[in-house]
Amino acid sequence: MTPHRRIDEASPVRIALLGCGTVGSAVARLLTEQAEDLRVRAGRRLELVGIAVRDTTRERPGIDSSLLTDDPLALVTAEEVDLVVELIGGIEPARELVLAALDRGASVVTANKALLATHGAKIFETAERNGRDVYFEAAVAGAIPIIRPLRESLVGDEITSIIGIVNGTTNYILDKMHSDKQTFESALTEAQELGYAEADPTADVAGHDAAAKAAILAGLAFHCRVRAEEVFCEGITEVTPEDIAAAESMDSVMKLLAICQVNPEDETVAVRVHPTMVPRKHPLASVDGAYNAIFIESQSAGRLMFYGPGAGGSPTASAVMGDLVTVARNLVRGATGPGESSYRGLAVADAGAIRTAYHIRLQVADVAGTLESVAACFARNHVSVRAVRQEAQGAVGEAVELVIVTHVARTQDLDAAVAELRLLDQVTGPVRPMRVEG
Numbered sequence: 001m002t003p004h005r006r007i008d009e010a011s012p013v014r015i016a017l018l019g020c021g022t023v024g025s026a027v028a029r030l031l032t033e034q035a036e037d038l039r040v041r042a043g044r045r046l047e048l049v050g051i052a053v054r055d056t057t058r059e060r061p062g063i064d065s066s067l068l069t070d071d072p073l074a075l076v077t078a079e080e081v082d083l084v085v086e087l088i089g090g091i092e093p094a095r096e097l098v099l100a101a102l103d104r105g106a107s108v109v110t111a112n113k114a115l116l117a118t119h120g121a122k123i124f125e126t127a128e129r130n131g132r133d134v135y136f137e138a139a140v141a142g143a144i145p146i147i148r149p150l151r152e153s154l155v156g157d158e159i160t161s162i163i164g165i166v167n168g169t170t171n172y173i174l175d176k177m178h179s180d181k182q183t184f185e186s187a188l189t190e191a192q193e194l195g196y197a198e199a200d201p202t203a204d205v206a207g208h209d210a211a212a213k214a215a216i217l218a219g220l221a222f223h224c225r226v227r228a229e230e231v232f233c234e235g236i237t238e239v240t241p242e243d244i245a246a247a248e249s250m251d252s253v254m255k256l257l258a259i260c261q262v263n264p265e266d267e268t269v270a271v272r273v274h275p276t277m278v279p280r281k282h283p284l285a286s287v288d289g290a291y292n293a294i295f296i297e298s299q300s301a302g303r304l305m306f307y308g309p310g311a312g313g314s315p316t317a318s319a320v321m322g323d324l325v326t327v328a329r330n331l332v333r334g335a336t337g338p339g340e341s342s343y344r345g346l347a348v349a350d351a352g353a354i355r356t357a358y359h360i361r362l363q364v365a366d367v368a369g370t371l372e373s374v375a376a377c378f379a380r381n382h383v384s385v386r387a388v389r390q391e392a393q394g395a396v397g398e399a400v401e402l403v404i405v406t407h408v409a410r411t412q413d414l415d416a417a418v419a420e421l422r423l424l425d426q427v428t429g430p431v432r433p434m435r436v437e438g
């Protein structure tokens with residue numbers, strides 16, 4: 001274990017900031033503007049000793065340019081640094097820098113879900129070995145306190161499921177597609193301008209950002225390790241205005257949900273992210289813009305809901321600052337916060353075994369026997385149909401739209417049924433399955 005520089009009463013806690021973009025610049029400003037209150041709350045002055053960026057020549061309003069450096073490794077390995085705040089994003093060089101900081105003896109605060117959901121095991125093991133903290137409240141759901149409740153408040157309870165909206169960008173896009181009939185592209189541009197999207201917005205719209213967050217939530221909730229790549233993940237890039245209209249015709253809205261459950265039969269963990277039809281009366285349906293919401297169900301507490309701004313510089317900086325003060329207090333006391341608790345070796349369920357209800361739209365020729373053929377595809381694949389609706393009545397033989405709602409079914413069974421439907425002579429257009437929750 002690296003001996004820590006003693007933070008005596010006259011010494012400040014020295015902070016290195018990696019990244020000065022949407023979140024980093026908000027953190028840097030708060031450290032200056034709130035310096036006196038932060039000193040009292042942390043028990044020591046918090047001194048920003050350097051800010052690593054790519055471009056040191058760019059004008060950055062409110063930021064002391066003498067602190068800028070383009071050598072992040074030199075900054076995190078500097079002898080005097082007590083606390084490294086990683087707000088660069090992505091895997092490299094963030095991984096290398098975080099590990100170097102911990103090995104050198106600094107504690108770490110990060111908002112980097114992609115990094116933790118991919119290299120969390122190594123990072124937490126390195127922190128433990130060096131007796132240092134890794135705090136990451138901002139990594140999931142922006143300003144919403146969700147990591148601390150899972151790591152501390154609910155650690156004595158048995159969590160059975162988590163369901164939530166954990167990506168602000170996609171919630172913003174889907175909300176705008178519903179409420180303003182905006183196109184996907186223009187809503188995404190707005191979300192980028194507002195600072196909600198990742199540097200590469202593919203991570204948002206393809207569902208990878210939500211999948212990384214779901215992996216972190218599932219790991220904390222069920223005390224096991226889940227990696228981002230193990231999460232079943234479908235983004236919103238294929239969601240069309242027709243899907244939005246179909247959801248509305250069912251008095252529902254489209255949401256990108258993250259769902260984490262333990263299957264009590266085989267003790268596997270099912271973690272998934274996908275666009276989902278949610279009935280308007282469900283509390284998640286009214287979560288608009290870049291807001292996030294997370295429902296937790298646990299044995300003793302019952303149902304809990306967490307709600308708030310899920311993205312953006314200022315809300316995310318709030319979560320980072322909370323971690324920063326907590327870690328500074330720990331440093332001053334010579335203590336560390338809770339480490340990783342992943343003692344349960346639960347396996348992650350196969351994607352095909354994941355169970356949900358479906359809403360399926362398909363175009364068929366309105367001829368005798370069509371309904372029977374369609375129903376047989378579901379029956380042969382063990383998918384139970386709950387309701388069938390024919391959208392319009394035309395002349396015999398004309399194409400009509402059928403809407404079928406199923407009971408909860410296994411993904412692999414539903415996929416097999418859809419594959420058979422596509423081969424039917426009576427099916428004359430695309431077959432569009434959407435998952436349904438609530």
Ligand SMILES: NC(=O)C1=CN([C@@H]2O[C@H](COP(=O)(O)OP(=O)(O)OC[C@H]3O[C@@H](n4cnc5c(N)ncnc54)[C@H](OP(=O)(O)O)[C@@H]3O)[C@@H](O)[C@H]2O)C=CC1
Nearest residue numbers: 019020021022023053054055087088089111112311312316
């Ligand atoms: N934006 C949001 O709403 C939220 C973001 N997060 C997370 O916070 C982190 C930061 O996000 P955000 O602020 O939006 O990202 P930005 O893209 O706005 O900022 C990234 C910053 O990192 C710097 N940087 C990038 N690569 C390097 C490098 N190799 N060396 C030194 N500096 C580098 C950039 O420098 P330069 O300025 O010179 O380009 C920039 O200042 C990410 O992990 C993200 O997932 C979490 C919750 C919400």
Ligand SMILES: N[C@@H](CC=O)C(=O)O
Nearest residue numbers: 167168169196197198
């Ligand atoms: N790009 C992310 C930012 C916060 O984590 C999002 O849109 O939620």
